[in-house]
Amino acid sequence: MTLQEAVDRLEMKPLSALAKLSAEVSGGYVSDLLSDVMANAKAGDIWVTLQTHQNIVAVASLKEIAGIVLIGGREPDKGTLAKAEEEKIPLLLSGLPAFEVVGKLYQMGISGKR
Amino acid sequence: MEIRIAEDLKADRMTIEIIDDGSGMDEEMMQRALDPFFTTKTVRRVGLGLPLLAEACRMSNGQLCLQSCPGKGTTVRATFQNSHIDRKPLGNMGDTLFTLIVGHPEVDLFYEHRKDGAFFSLDTGEIKADLGDIPLNTPEIASALRAGILSGLQELGV
Numbered sequence: 001m002t003l004q005e006a007v008d009r010l011e012m013k014p015l016s017a018l019a020k021l022s023a024e025v026s027g028g029y030v031s032d033l034l035s036d037v038m039a040n041a042k043a044g045d046i047w048v049t050l051q052t053h054q055n056i057v058a059v060a061s062l063k064e065i066a067g068i069v070l071i072g073g074r075e076p077d078k079g080t081l082a083k084a085e086e087e088k089i090p091l092l093l094s095g096l097p098a099f100e101v102v103g104k105l106y107q108m109g110i111s112g113k114r
Numbered sequence: 115m116e117i118r119i120a121e122d123l124k125a126d127r128m129t130i131e132i133i134d135d136g137s138g139m140d141e142e143m144m145q146r147a148l149d150p151f152f153t154t155k156t157v158r159r160v161g162l163g164l165p166l167l168a169e170a171c172r173m174s175n176g177q178l179c180l181q182s183c184p185g186k187g188t189t190v191r192a193t194f195q196n197s198h199i200d201r202k203p204l205g206n207m208g209d210t211l212f213t214l215i216v217g218h219p220e221v222d223l224f225y226e227h228r229k230d231g232a233f234f235s236l237d238t239g240e241i242k243a244d245l246g247d248i249p250l251n252t253p254e255i256a257s258a259l260r261a262g263i264l265s266g267l268q269e270l271g272v
Contacts, residue, residue: 034166055169058150058160083151 001025001108003067003090006046010104012069012092015076016084023066023090028110030102034059040114041065048101054080060089067091071098115221119207120228121196121272127176128194128201135187144180167192174201207272208264211236215259219250227270234266 004021007014014021026044031037032051041047043064049056052074060068067090070076076084076091084091094101106112116133139147146152148168153161167190168178175195182188194201211225215238222239241259242250250256 034162034169038162053169055150055162055165058162058165062158062160062162087151 001110003046003092006067006105006108006110007092009108010069010094010096010101012094015070015091015093016081017088017090020067020088020090025066025110028102028105028112029065030098030112037063042114046105046110048098048105050074050098052076052080054083056080057083057087057089061087065089069094069101071096071101116224116226117211118226118228119204121204121230122228123196123230126196128196128204130190130192130194132190133187134189138184138186138188139180139182140184144182147180148178164190170194170202174198176201204272208260208267212256212260212263216251216256227267227272229270229272232270234270234272236263236266 001024002021003023003025006012006025007021024044025046027042027046028048029037029041029045030048031040032049034051034055037047037059041063044066045063046067046069047060047065048069048071050071052070054077056068057080069092071094073093073095075093081091116131118129118131118133120129122128147164150160150162150165153159155161164178171178171192171194175198176193179191180188181191207227215223219238222242224235224237224239226233226235238250245255248255250259
């Protein structure tokens with residue numbers, strides 16, 4: 001499944017790196033602790049979080065994450081948006097809570113198995 | 115290097131200070147030091163140490179202050195509201211300290227941990243002077259050092 005398909009099905013709003021929406025999503029991870037994401041996320045994951053600080057872009061870049069879903073309608077800081085564009089990391093805004101986002105992605109066939 | 119930790123229950127504040135006498139930073143580098151995409155490492159473009167510490171402070175109603183002077187050294191001062199529900203636990207300081215010491219025995223490390231009036235401190239510079247030629251990370255010495263650190267911190271209630 002591509003990020004674009006996830007965007008369409010979950011009615012998310014892509015905020016950055018639109019050219020990267022064709023990327024394949026190989027798995028999923030949900031966590032708000034950056035140290036935990038550093039340890040456990042995999043390249044190609046779609047990462048679901050409520051964190052909006054620009055550190056999420058650094059972590060996503062380091063771990064080669066396919067895209068970040070920001071939940072609960074939490075808009076990223078200006079700095080985060082700029083960095084995400086620069087680093088070509090798609091930020092996807094969802095109004096849903098994390099549990100709903102993960103549930104729907106899971107139903108679409110995205111696995112969180114490590 | 116100095117590591118000073120102060121847990122003040124009355125003032126509801128935890129402070130961590132890391133003071134070195136290294137090469138220091140100018141004003142411009144200090145600004146950039148908190149940018150996760152700035153690093154002096156050559157192996158990758160991302161440096162998360164200070165940015166994540168700054169975020170941990172922010173999340174617990176505290177802040178990170180950097181003070182530095184080129185040629186003199188740097189002080190990193192991290193403060194946290196002690197009782198804040200998102201203030202992360204300090205963790206196993208004993209083994210962390212021990213690992214730091216035996217990992218870099220050449221560094222003179224002064225460690226001070228204050229908790230409500232009581233304190234524990236350790237000065238590897240002094241210990242090394244007492245040991246003379248015997249290296250700090252000789253197995254028997256290291257073992258005794260670790261035991262001393264753990265019991266000292268345990269007495270402090272850390």
